[in-house]
Amino acid sequence: MKRILSGVLVAFMAFGIVGCFGRSTSPTVGTVNGEAVSEELLNYFIMESRNMLASANIHSDPDFWETGEIGGMNASEFARQHAIEQVTMALVVRQQARALGHNLTAEDRADIQQNRERFIAQHGSVEEFNRAMADIGVSDRLFTELMTLGKYEEVLFNALRSEWTNEDLREYYAQEMYKIQHVLIQTSDEVGFPFSPDEIDEARTTINAIAARAAYGEDFRTLVEAYSQDPGSFSVPDGYLMGRFNTGMVHPFFEAAVALEEGEISDIVETSFGFHLLKRFPTVPEQFDENINQVRNLFWMSLRQSWVDSATVRF
16 A cells, blocks of 8 residues: 555655645644644654655664664654655745745646546545555545645646756756766665675675775776676766755765765765765766756756745744
8 A cells, every 4th residue: 555655646746745734633743934734744754754764775674763873863863854854845835836826726626636536446436545545644635635735846847947048957967966977786686685794795895996996096987887786887877967966866875976076986885785886977068958857857956945945944
């Protein structure tokens, strides 16, 4: 059932917001620009944050949330802070849409209702749909509000993107985005099962040797071509195009990438996939057109973050 809701989120909240808000009898636990956030809402976002972190292979052990750490913070508090950030993002986007006069039309609301009916049909009946949603703590009100938030973001994104010039996007591409090449030495198989301790030790020895060669000035691209076990190293030989917002990389990899200066090589980074060695490169101007959709999405994420940064948030 969790996968069903995830499908809903992917289909109707395509810009990365997960969760919902709304008026509720649940106690208020905070505000965003004066708008109340209910306990029900925050708890839902916390659940989604934990699921997101687990799916990113940060940790899947339930006890970890009470005893473990992420980024030097208690794991449970880290998930809560991430949830607050997501709540804030959801609210400020809707607030901005309304402030700019981009309200939902009757057609938009009809589309939301049609999508709800489609999901009910997939479950066979209203009762089965409600039961499936209740199993993951989602009320009918919450589900409908989630659809509404997704539509607000879609409407606002489509309204604003027509105002972004190619010059704006090219400047963002050149100044805020970058390429990451990396060597991966795997410590788990294709389905995520870890290798034996001896194999992991061998992988550690290999990445240490590669790091030493890179430090002595050996061409990094040559090392990637010779040793990397990441298929992406060959499908995107110039490196992964990235910015200051994570669009799908595992957390330790992203944190290492965003901290690098141009031309800098990272320390060895360990993830559930294996050991990584990263190097940052500038973007390639000639590749702007082929990456325009990714540039546009990251530009949008930057705009949303500016609204979050200026919001008054109290929890």
